[in-house]
Amino acid sequence: MKKSLVLALAMLMVLSIALSACAPKAPAETPGGAATPAGEPKILRSNNSSEPGSLDPALAQGTHDSWVLDHTFEGLYKRLADGTFAPGMAKDYKLADDNVTYTFTLRDDIKWSNGDPVTAYDFEFAWKRVLDPELASDYAFQLYYLKGGEAYNTGTGKVEDIGVRAIDDKTLEVVLASPTAYFIELTGFYTYYPINKKVVESNPDWAKNAATHVSNGPFKLAEWEHDVRILMVKNDTYYDSNLVKLDGIELAMLTDENTAWQKYEGGEFDFLIPLPQAVVAQLKATGNPELVIGGELATYYYNLNTKLKPFDNVKIRKGLALTIDRQTIVDKIAQGGQLPCEGVVPFGMLDENNKEYRNGVGKLVEYNVEEGKRLFAEGLKETGFKASDFSKFSILYNTLEAHRIIAQAIQEMWRTNLGIELPLENVDFQVKLDREKAGDYSVSRAGWIGDYIDPMTFIDLWVTDGAFNDADYSNPEYDKLVIESKNTADQTIRMNNMRKAEKMLMNDMPVIPIYFYTNPYAQKPYVTGVFKPLNRYPYLIYADMNK
Amino acid sequence: MRKYLLKRFLLSLLTIWIIITTTFILMHSVPGNPFRTESKMPKVVYQNLLRKYGLDKPLGEQYIIYLGKIVRGDFGDSMKSRVETVNDMIKRGFPVSAFIGLQALIIAITFGPALGAIAALNQNKWPDYFSMVIAILGISVPSFIMGTAFIQFLAKNISWLPIGGWGTYSHSILPSVALAFMPLAQLARFMRSSMLEVLGQDYIKTATSKGITRAAVVLKHAVRNAILPVVSMLGTIATNLLVGSFVIEKIFGIPGLGMFFILSIGNRDYPLIMGTTIFYSIVLISMLLFVDIAYMLIDPRIKLVKEGR
Numbered sequence: 001m002k003k004s005l006v007l008a009l010a011m012l013m014v015l016s017i018a019l020s021a022c023a024p025k026a027p028a029e030t031p032g033g034a035a036t037p038a039g040e041p042k043i044l045r046s047n048n049s050s051e052p053g054s055l056d057p058a059l060a061q062g063t064h065d066s067w068v069l070d071h072t073f074e075g076l077y078k079r080l081a082d083g084t085f086a087p088g089m090a091k092d093y094k095l096a097d098d099n100v101t102y103t104f105t106l107r108d109d110i111k112w113s114n115g116d117p118v119t120a121y122d123f124e125f126a127w128k129r130v131l132d133p134e135l136a137s138d139y140a141f142q143l144y145y146l147k148g149g150e151a152y153n154t155g156t157g158k159v160e161d162i163g164v165r166a167i168d169d170k171t172l173e174v175v176l177a178s179p180t181a182y183f184i185e186l187t188g189f190y191t192y193y194p195i196n197k198k199v200v201e202s203n204p205d206w207a208k209n210a211a212t213h214v215s216n217g218p219f220k221l222a223e224w225e226h227d228v229r230i231l232m233v234k235n236d237t238y239y240d241s242n243l244v245k246l247d248g249i250e251l252a253m254l255t256d257e258n259t260a261w262q263k264y265e266g267g268e269f270d271f272l273i274p275l276p277q278a279v280v281a282q283l284k285a286t287g288n289p290e291l292v293i294g295g296e297l298a299t300y301y302y303n304l305n306t307k308l309k310p311f312d313n314v315k316i317r318k319g320l321a322l323t324i325d326r327q328t329i330v331d332k333i334a335q336g337g338q339l340p341c342e343g344v345v346p347f348g349m350l351d352e353n354n355k356e357y358r359n360g361v362g363k364l365v366e367y368n369v370e371e372g373k374r375l376f377a378e379g380l381k382e383t384g385f386k387a388s389d390f391s392k393f394s395i396l397y398n399t400l401e402a403h404r405i406i407a408q409a410i411q412e413m414w415r416t417n418l419g420i421e422l423p424l425e426n427v428d429f430q431v432k433l434d435r436e437k438a439g440d441y442s443v444s445r446a447g448w449i450g451d452y453i454d455p456m457t458f459i460d461l462w463v464t465d466g467a468f469n470d471a472d473y474s475n476p477e478y479d480k481l482v483i484e485s486k487n488t489a490d491q492t493i494r495m496n497n498m499r500k501a502e503k504m505l506m507n508d509m510p511v512i513p514i515y516f517y518t519n520p521y522a523q524k525p526y527v528t529g530v531f532k533p534l535n536r537y538p539y540l541i542y543a544d545m546n547k
Numbered sequence: 548m549r550k551y552l553l554k555r556f557l558l559s560l561l562t563i564w565i566i567i568t569t570t571f572i573l574m575h576s577v578p579g580n581p582f583r584t585e586s587k588m589p590k591v592v593y594q595n596l597l598r599k600y601g602l603d604k605p606l607g608e609q610y611i612i613y614l615g616k617i618v619r620g621d622f623g624d625s626m627k628s629r630v631e632t633v634n635d636m637i638k639r640g641f642p643v644s645a646f647i648g649l650q651a652l653i654i655a656i657t658f659g660p661a662l663g664a665i666a667a668l669n670q671n672k673w674p675d676y677f678s679m680v681i682a683i684l685g686i687s688v689p690s691f692i693m694g695t696a697f698i699q700f701l702a703k704n705i706s707w708l709p710i711g712g713w714g715t716y717s718h719s720i721l722p723s724v725a726l727a728f729m730p731l732a733q734l735a736r737f738m739r740s741s742m743l744e745v746l747g748q749d750y751i752k753t754a755t756s757k758g759i760t761r762a763a764v765v766l767k768h769a770v771r772n773a774i775l776p777v778v779s780m781l782g783t784i785a786t787n788l789l790v791g792s793f794v795i796e797k798i799f800g801i802p803g804l805g806m807f808f809i810l811s812i813g814n815r816d817y818p819l820i821m822g823t824t825i826f827y828s829i830v831l832i833s834m835l836l837f838v839d840i841a842y843m844l845i846d847p848r849i850k851l852v853k854e855g856r
Binding site for chain 2: 059207229255266429435447461466467
């Protein structure tokens with residue numbers, strides 16, 4: 001008995017020590033210490049959905065990294081609320097007659113958050129570092145536009161041959177591999193952000209915690225508690241800091257969309273993106289003014305395996321595409337204000353006359369049951385397949401409720417319109433990617449988010465052997481149009497070629513476009529000044545809160 | 548005793564080696580890999596990544612390299628995070644999960660067996676029904692529903708506690724309670740049946756007939772014997788609680804180890820899968836050893852080593 005008493009006491013002691021040792025820390029009293037005598041600091045609170053994989057612009061991969069980077073760094077050019085681009089770190093640029101040599105002049109008053117001046121050498125260093133095969137940056141290919149960039153990253157070229165060179169502190173010369181109409185926009189993309197050469201060379205781990213993180217944007221990193229929160233505070237060394245009204249932005253890292261929404265509703269967040277699908281539908285139905293349907297540059301589509309019988313038959317593919325009622329899917333199932341696809345290129349991009357590109361191509365996919373049935377019947381005859389044979393194929397999608405309900409709707413539409421029964425097959429995301437790459441599927445769900453605001457980011461997906469051309473579409477005519485567009489600076493030729501290419505693609509229908517994404521978010525009535533660039537997360541840079 | 552511990556230790560090493568090998572083989576036989584995404588990533592970039600993380604080498608070589616690292620206590624770099632190593636992640640996540648887990652364990656151990664004992668002593672009366680309703684709820688209501696309900700009613704509607712996240716002590720209360728429910732229910736049910744069995748034994752009748760008070764009979768004879776099988780469950784329960792629950796941590800936004808288990812598999816983050824699995828095995832094996840020792844202390848009839856021979 002005595003022995004167990006001692007044991008019990010000992011265990012209690014261990015427990016209490018353990019408990020006190022790992023009790024959660026109290027949060028810092030005033031975040032960032034930005035309190036002013038005028039009152040409470042204005043800290044906008046939101047959710048980043050997950051821990052960033054890296055806050056080094058060269059290594060960033062997705063929204064969970066780039067939302068923070070877009071607020072803490074700035075490239076040569078920056079994005080404005082109306083979708084146009086304005087000089088950022090650069091004052092202006094000159095494009096030589098060869099259409100590939102750019103000479104950027106940097107602003108005079110640009111500083112890093114540690115006080116160092118931002119120089120052209122920082123840009124040269126940053127871009128060459130991204131292309132270093134040893135660094136193995138996921139997004140290195142975003143800099144393949146530079147002359148010699150791909151060769152160096154592939155290990156066949158030399159670093160000196162890359163087309164970026166600082167002539168002096170304020171002058172950066174860039175040579176591209178071929179004319180690129182959207183290069184100025186690319187300089188605002190996070191892989192092109194500069195990094196402080198001195199800091200990075202002296203401390204390779206600089207981006208791993210807030211204390212050593214140095215940036216050049218409107219905000220700087222103040223605190224980073226892994227998997228818990230990131231606090232960015234206003235960067236006083238930023239040249240336009242008088243336009244920044246917030247004292248800081250605090251991002252939590254809740255992965256659960258519903259908990260995040262509860263926090264927004266409970267007043268613990270001022271701003272929230274993304275929203276649970278059911279919440280969007282509900283807010284939309286009640287006309288809640290806190291809901292904003294943000295635009296997005298993305299297309300939700302189905303791949304058809306063009307190497308597999310009978311999907312190698314164009315009439316079969318078109319029959320499948322024509323019998324999907326996209327309006328119903330958008331209104332009744334996706335319910336997030338999405339738009340039914342009219343082709344593969346979404347709305348929001350301008351053509352050579354500064355008019356909506358989409359309107360210039362017209363509606364290339366539609367809902368036409370009669371025509372669909374006719375083509376499908378002909379396709380069956382040509383291939384010798386029967387409607388009942390389709391039950392051995394499947395609609396492949398990665399396990400997610402939102403994909404499941406859309407797949408069910410399409411399954412039902414094909415059943416009623418074409419009399420075929422395609423089973424649904426859901427697999428883990430990685431398994432889906434593997435099977436698509438291996439061509440081991442018949443119909444599969446996919447989505448593409450544009451990297452830059454030019455139809456080319458969608459059009460070049462389907463060149464022969466394209467890295468994301470899982471439909472395995474191959475058309476030499478199409479390839480020619482793409483290559484020609486990529487090598488000319490003439491906007492009219494480019495746009496005409498892309499329009500032709502998109503029509504060609506939709507005539508062959510290797511992929512069935514379903515809807516153009518939206519990105520709904522919620523903001524409290526007292527939040528102002530937020531804007532959402534088409535293919536980025538909302539910019540909170542000029543936001544204000546008037547509680 | 549020392550000899551016994553040494554033997555257990557060596558056996559544990561063997562077990563862990565088997566676990567490492569099996570996990571390594573299973574992990575690499577699942578389709579997919581950490582660097583494939585929906586993107587236009589060219590082959591070259593993809594190969595640069597494979598080379599950087601040593602995935603271009605033959606599997607056998609990767610295995611040997613990995614074993615070498617493990618011996619030095621190095622779980623390697625996460626393939627999804629360029630910020631932390633797997634060691635960092637475990638070091639950071641485990642204390643958080645363990646804190647919630649310990650609180651949950653204390654709640655479960657305090658109320659579970661007590662509830663079971665009360666139910667057994669009042670068999671087929673209202674305290675019995677009441678306890679068993681709680682136990683059935685605990686076992687059958689999934690933790691994501693329990694957690695969501697807690698957030699809705701206790702945090703949002705009456706704002707007693709924060710809705711989710713991590714930072715102050717009050718953030719840890721709801722997840723601990725939600726996490727405790729299931730083991731509490733298991734312990735209660737187990738204790739009830741064990742207690743009922745003991746109460747029917749002859750020695751209880753003997754003790755009662757000798758005129759010992761009811762309280763003494765229950766506490767000294769019944770509970771002490773009935774708790775033995777319950778203690779044997781504790782090793783697994785404690786391990787599961789300490790290393791964190793994916794569901795609870797996701798719903799409440801807790802930066803713990805439980806998230807890594809599931810996310811690492813979805814991401815095919817090989818070093819993190821290995822790291823968390825090995826870590827889990829070490830915790831489980833140590834807990835089971837603790838339980839065996841505790842067993843011996845509670846029940847003098849049990850000998851771990853054959854003494855004097």
